[in-house]
Amino acid sequence: MLGIELLKDIQSDLKVMEKQLAEHVQSTSPMLTKASLHLLKAGGKRLRPAFALLAGKCCGGTLERLMPLAVALELIHMASLVHDDVIDNSLTRRGIPTVKAQWGDKVSLHTGDYLFAKSLLLISRYDNPRIAQILAEVSVEMSQGEIQQIATAYELNQNIRDYFYRIKRKTAMLISASCQLGAVAAGAEQKLERSLTKYGHYLGMAFQITDDILDMTGEQQEFGKPIGSDLRQGIITLPTIYALRHSPEAAELASLIIKREKTDTDIHQAIEIIKRSGGIQYSFFVAETFIAKAKKELQLIQSPEMRNTLTRLADFVQIRKF
Amino acid sequence: MLGIELLKDIQSDLKVMEKQLAEHVQSTSPMLTKASLHLLKAGGKRLRPAFALLAGKCCGGTLERLMPLAVALELIHMASLVHDDVIDNSLTRRGIPTVKAQWGDKVSLHTGDYLFAKSLLLISRYDNPRIAQILAEVSVEMSQGEIQQIATAYELNQNIRDYFYRIKRKTAMLISASCQLGAVAAGAEQKLERSLTKYGHYLGMAFQITDDILDMTGEQQEFGKPIGSDLRQGIITLPTIYALRHSPEAAELASLIIKREKTDTDIHQAIEIIKRSGGIQYSFFVAETFIAKAKKELQLIQSPEMRNTLTRLADFVQIRKF
Numbered sequence: 001m002l003g004i005e006l007l008k009d010i011q012s013d014l015k016v017m018e019k020q021l022a023e024h025v026q027s028t029s030p031m032l033t034k035a036s037l038h039l040l041k042a043g044g045k046r047l048r049p050a051f052a053l054l055a056g057k058c059c060g061g062t063l064e065r066l067m068p069l070a071v072a073l074e075l076i077h078m079a080s081l082v083h084d085d086v087i088d089n090s091l092t093r094r095g096i097p098t099v100k101a102q103w104g105d106k107v108s109l110h111t112g113d114y115l116f117a118k119s120l121l122l123i124s125r126y127d128n129p130r131i132a133q134i135l136a137e138v139s140v141e142m143s144q145g146e147i148q149q150i151a152t153a154y155e156l157n158q159n160i161r162d163y164f165y166r167i168k169r170k171t172a173m174l175i176s177a178s179c180q181l182g183a184v185a186a187g188a189e190q191k192l193e194r195s196l197t198k199y200g201h202y203l204g205m206a207f208q209i210t211d212d213i214l215d216m217t218g219e220q221q222e223f224g225k226p227i228g229s230d231l232r233q234g235i236i237t238l239p240t241i242y243a244l245r246h247s248p249e250a251a252e253l254a255s256l257i258i259k260r261e262k263t264d265t266d267i268h269q270a271i272e273i274i275k276r277s278g279g280i281q282y283s284f285f286v287a288e289t290f291i292a293k294a295k296k297e298l299q300l301i302q303s304p305e306m307r308n309t310l311t312r313l314a315d316f317v318q319i320r321k322f
Numbered sequence: 323m324l325g326i327e328l329l330k331d332i333q334s335d336l337k338v339m340e341k342q343l344a345e346h347v348q349s350t351s352p353m354l355t356k357a358s359l360h361l362l363k364a365g366g367k368r369l370r371p372a373f374a375l376l377a378g379k380c381c382g383g384t385l386e387r388l389m390p391l392a393v394a395l396e397l398i399h400m401a402s403l404v405h406d407d408v409i410d411n412s413l414t415r416r417g418i419p420t421v422k423a424q425w426g427d428k429v430s431l432h433t434g435d436y437l438f439a440k441s442l443l444l445i446s447r448y449d450n451p452r453i454a455q456i457l458a459e460v461s462v463e464m465s466q467g468e469i470q471q472i473a474t475a476y477e478l479n480q481n482i483r484d485y486f487y488r489i490k491r492k493t494a495m496l497i498s499a500s501c502q503l504g505a506v507a508a509g510a511e512q513k514l515e516r517s518l519t520k521y522g523h524y525l526g527m528a529f530q531i532t533d534d535i536l537d538m539t540g541e542q543q544e545f546g547k548p549i550g551s552d553l554r555q556g557i558i559t560l561p562t563i564y565a566l567r568h569s570p571e572a573a574e575l576a577s578l579i580i581k582r583e584k585t586d587t588d589i590h591q592a593i594e595i596i597k598r599s600g601g602i603q604y605s606f607f608v609a610e611t612f613i614a615k616a617k618k619e620l621q622l623i624q625s626p627e628m629r630n631t632l633t634r635l636a637d638f639v640q641i642r643k644f
Binding site: 032105114129135136147148 | 451468
């Protein structure tokens with residue numbers, strides 16, 4: 001949980017969410033329950049439920065109305081993480097062994113499918129068909145983004161638009177949908193729904209840019225995964241795009257990136273070149289711009305406390321170290 | 323396509339379905355479109371769309387009303403196949419290279435997620451929320467069944483109930499749901515919906531039992547996958563359960579099954595023991611019983627032609643060789 005005073009407005013709600021999450025992953029198969037609970041106990045920021053609950057509350061939604069949605073969003077996020085671990089061959093996440101490491105690929109894959117199906121079950125009980133529609137659209141786009149990331153790996157000739165296309169699908173769309181669906185479930189009017197959707201979008205973009213910066217600058221222990229993992233997989237993120245364009249050492253950087261097998265020294269060298277190029281500062285600047293745009297969308301929110309919380313949440317995304 | 327005169331009532335409908343299927347997998351990512359079309363061209367019996375269309379027509383549904391459902395059901399089935407190929411390490415299916423073989427695990431996994439999400443998008447546009455609910459429930463159960471198959475691999479102490487639990491989730495539920503949802507989409511009355519649901523269930527059970535028999539007796543070329551693949555993975559199916567109980571060579575069979583690395587000779591020997599035990603005939607008998615039960619459910623259907631088609635479809639499941 002985002003165990004910060006930041007979320008004090010919904011701290012007790014998030015506790016309820018956490019409890020319901022544990023209940024919903026209970027399966028008739030003990031192995032499936034164990035794998036799901038393992039994933040759940042590994043923690044996480046519970047950012048998507050938090051956004052759905054906050055956005056829904058801004059629009060006058062009750063906890064009872066918003067809770068199934070909040071749980072469903074975290075289940076979708078968990079499903080995508082467990083699938084990612086299969087294909088990224090990740091053995092630890094957030095410092096603890098992954099489901100893949102403990103139970104293997106087969107169990108991980110079906111656990112992901114199971115969690116996703118469970119989220120559909122929760123969503124299918126809402127009377128408003130737009131909720132399922134929006135989530136289906138986001139799921140389609142998320143898969144397209146993932147494939148695009150694979151298709152463009154080791155592809156040096158990418159620009160910022162290509163990068164934005166990918167991170168929108170990888171991260172921003174689900175965060176945006178979390179805000180939007182909180183509003184939809186609460187029965188918000190169109191204008192407010194649209195503002196919250198945009199808020200989530202901008203915040204999600206900033207979140208992923210920060211994630212990509214942390215992949216180069218983070219402390220492994222805090223960040224929970226090895227530094228330079230994007231570079232290792234040939235994934236070209238914003239700091240790298242900047243360095244490839246502006247660094248006098250761009251040619252050396254390029255030759256390091258396209259290596260299919262990289263040593264720790266290669267990774268270290270590549271990151272140093274990127275840092276010297278100013279790619280990190282530039283990326284921070286882009287993230288800041290998105291955060292500023294996100295905050296601007298909060299003007300329609302009536303409650304000063306809610307507006308304040310969403311503003312501080314935006315600030316958190318920018319300064320986070322994990 | 324089930325290119326048999328059997329389906330002449332809906333042959334032109336299935337052609338429309340096939341065309342729409344190809345349209346719906348079009349993606350903004352060329353790699354994703356290629357992988358999906360590859361999967362589509364590999365063919366398949368299109369059994370689930372056929373059941374949905376036939377059941378829906380029995381209940382007076384129009385093609386326009388039933389088509390999105392038919393396409394969605396095949397997309398879900400395709401998604402589960404492409405995920406299966408990842409974890410089963412299958413390099414060919416129906417005699418042609420799998421998506422996994424051609425594009426690798428990452429692309430396969432996301433192609434599966436993409437096809438599933440596409441099916442949700444189609445389903446989310448129906449006004450009747452029961453359609454999404456039933457599919458979500460089936461998806462949850464399908465994952466539970468898959469995990470159960472993993473949890474019980476190499477487990478000699480299984481009985482018929484354990485086996486039925488698994489094949490219900492692996493196969494029967496989606497076929498049953500195809501029939502049921504055809505009826506639901508067509509606005510059938512409860513009694514007819516229930517009969518068609520049961521028809522699909524019994525047929526699905528018979529279908530998987532036949533599949534498990536073919537895994538031991540089929541011709542590789544016709545069946546499209548190597549013989550004995552269940553035994554190789556330690557999956558205990560009905561003929562094996564029978565043999566383990568009734569064969570005088572049960573001890574030898576057991577020692578062959580629990581081997582983690584089996585030679586072709588091991589597989590051959592195990593199948594010979596199972597055949598000598600009468601396990602194949604017994605399984606045929608069980609499948610026949612299910613087929614008879616399926617046919618009994620067709621009494622409520624008004625149209626003699628539709629009843630006839632569904633009866634012959636039941637017969638086909640029993641005598642098929644692929």
